[in-house]
Amino acid sequence: MTLREVVERLGLKVCCGGEHLEREVTGGYAGDLLSDVVANSQEGDIWITLQAHENAVAVASLRDLAGIVFVGGREPDEDTARRASARGIPLLSSSQRTFELIGRLLEVGVPTGRV
Amino acid sequence: MTTTKFRREFDVVGDDFAGAGRVSTEIKALLKRVGYAEQTIRRVAIAVFEAEMNVVMYARRARITLDMDPEGVRILVDDVGPGIPDIEVAMQEGYSTATDRMRQMGFGAGMGLPNIRRNADEFAIESEVNSGTRVRFVVHAR
Ligand SMILES: Nc1ncnc2c1ncn2[C@@H]1O[C@H](COP(=O)(O)OP(=O)(O)OP(=O)(O)O)[C@@H](O)[C@H]1O
Ligand SMILES: [Mg+2]
Numbered sequence: 001m002t003l004r005e006v007v008e009r010l011g012l013k014v015c016c017g018g019e020h021l022e023r024e025v026t027g028g029y030a031g032d033l034l035s036d037v038v039a040n041s042q043e044g045d046i047w048i049t050l051q052a053h054e055n056a057v058a059v060a061s062l063r064d065l066a067g068i069v070f071v072g073g074r075e076p077d078e079d080t081a082r083r084a085s086a087r088g089i090p091l092l093s094s095s096q097r098t099f100e101l102i103g104r105l106l107e108v109g110v111p112t113g114r115v
Numbered sequence: 116m117t118t119t120k121f122r123r124e125f126d127v128v129g130d131d132f133a134g135a136g137r138v139s140t141e142i143k144a145l146l147k148r149v150g151y152a153e154q155t156i157r158r159v160a161i162a163v164f165e166a167e168m169n170v171v172m173y174a175r176r177a178r179i180t181l182d183m184d185p186e187g188v189r190i191l192v193d194d195v196g197p198g199i200p201d202i203e204v205a206m207q208e209g210y211s212t213a214t215d216r217m218r219q220m221g222f223g224a225g226m227g228l229p230n231i232r233r234n235a236d237e238f239a240i241e242s243e244v245n246s247g248t249r250v251r252f253v254v255h256a257r
Binding site for chain 2: 032034035036049054055
């Protein structure tokens, strides 16, 4: 499933990186501790977090994640969005909380990315 | 893949959260251009990121030295800073002296140093209180 399909089915707000939505989402990871995400996320994951700042962008870029969804209506500031655009990382926002959002992601068929 | 040895140096400044991740990003791109295997690049990038973040969080500044040859990648992170009083304790997963502000940003899981060791084939850390810390690691090419 592409990021664009995820965005459309869940009604996510695209904060930046709209030109990179054709990327395939091959799994998902949720977490707010950056070192945990660095250690345990996988390339192609969609990352669910409330860390809407530039260090999150660095983590996503480091691990080649497909994109980040900020929960609870959080949105990145301008600097963060600029950095994410430069690194080709789409930043998305959802008004839902982590638990509900993950439920929806699984419902629409985003794979867990793990065997 | 290059057949010669190649060295590059990078500087990291303490407390520069906005610039954090710059060195690991550059090194990752560099290793890609040189042609290392994906797994090697990933392990180096993760380890450098964690070391770089520790400099930003705890030290004043650091020089990161990258040595590449066909056998693998060798990194030295040499910082000027408070040092680590008890390395054995600092290496424990979950141990962290991160401030509240850092924890709010998602740092302070106490996983950085363990992440470096896990991704390295060779790992060494030495530190002197009130002087600085040297983290060295090697990731073999494969
Ligand atoms: N370069 C350094 N200079 C001084 N102290 C350090 C340095 N690197 C690590 N430490 C100390 O070791 C502790 C553990 O470091 P580690 O990277 O494992 O976890 P953390 O940085 O606290 O959290 P995380 O990396 O998960 O965000 C730190 O909290 C800090 O007290
Ligand atoms: Mg750390």
